[in-house]
Amino acid sequence: MEPLRNYADQEVSEQVKVTGEPQRKTKVRKRRSWIAGLLLLIPILLFVFGFFIVPMLYILYLSFISTDNLNGADAVYSLQNYITLFTDSYYLSSMWLTVKISLYSVLVSLILGYPIALTMAKSSPKIRGYITLLIASPLLVSIVVRNFGWYLLLLPNGTINQFLMNIGLIKKPLNLLFSELGVVIGLSNAYLPFMVLAIATSLYNIDPSLEKAGAILGASPMRSFLTITLPLSLPGIVSGCVLVFSLSMSAYVTPSLMGGANVPMMPVVIYDQINTLLKWTFGSALSYVLLGITLLSVFFFTRAFEKSKFREVFR
DSSP: OHHHHHHHHHHHHHHHHHHHHHHHHHHHHHHHHHHHHHHHHHHHHHHHIIIIIHHHHHHHHHHTBOSSOOOTTTOOBOSHHHHHHHHOHHHHHHHHHHHHHHHHHHHHHHHHHHHHHHHHHHSOHHHHHHHHHHHHGGGGSOHHHHHHHHHHHHSTTSHHHHHHHHTTSOSSOOOOSSSHHHHHHHHHHHHHHHHHHHHHHHHHTSOHHHHHHHHHTTOOHHHHIIIIIHHHTHHHHHHHHHHHHHHHHTOOHHHHHHTGGGSOOHHHHHHIIIIISOOHHHHHHHHHHHHHHHHHHHHHHHHHHHTSTTGGGGO
16 A cells, blocks of 8 residues: 555645646746836836926925025924914915815706716717717817806806896896806816716616616606615716815816906915915915815715715715
């Protein structure tokens, strides 16, 4: 029996060698593909590091300098910029105004965008393509040109006020321009395509048989929408709200043209601090506070939905 056991051990060792070689080759192949992928990423990593991370770190560095002298030897480092920001009522009101107008823009974009996205999801591929072209076509025009178009419409003697006065709805022109309403109109018009496309993408993934099953069980169209379509489209709604909110919080052109000095949103204030008053350090602190507010708002908003009763939809 002993020789037989030796032969069996020899066969097992040969099988281990045979199976071990392909495994080693697979590991070597995976290692080479990982290295090749890393080499392909080096250009974009260098670009992001040089044109995003380094400038952001430099702005963070400037925000802690409390003097106008930016030289390393003579600069004074402190939290004075942030203390001034959080103790001055003007900047606090500007932060709240920025958040409020951004939320209004999200709400208007959602109310106007969801029916359009739902129509796209229910339409044939040909009609869906036409609607997508109409929704995306404003993005081909500069936002400055679009804002100037709204500027002419919202003037006291503009088209909208003249029309309302001619039909007798108002006695005197409405204050549409250089107001919060004008800024909300401009931001909603600028970022409505992002909301529509985000929601439509989520609606495309809903199985049509679910609504048919609900109808067979006796659910009305409204009940099917509230219990099936709306909950399953929440990922698209959240994505669209995050996009519109983030873009509205950082928008400069629209608040500057449509709001002016009457609507001092944070991006406009930051621009004035850096380019007009040449307060680079305080402007840098304002920039990071704006970034922090935006990131925290987006984080808590998304986490609230992920922890809600609809959390299964986000998995």
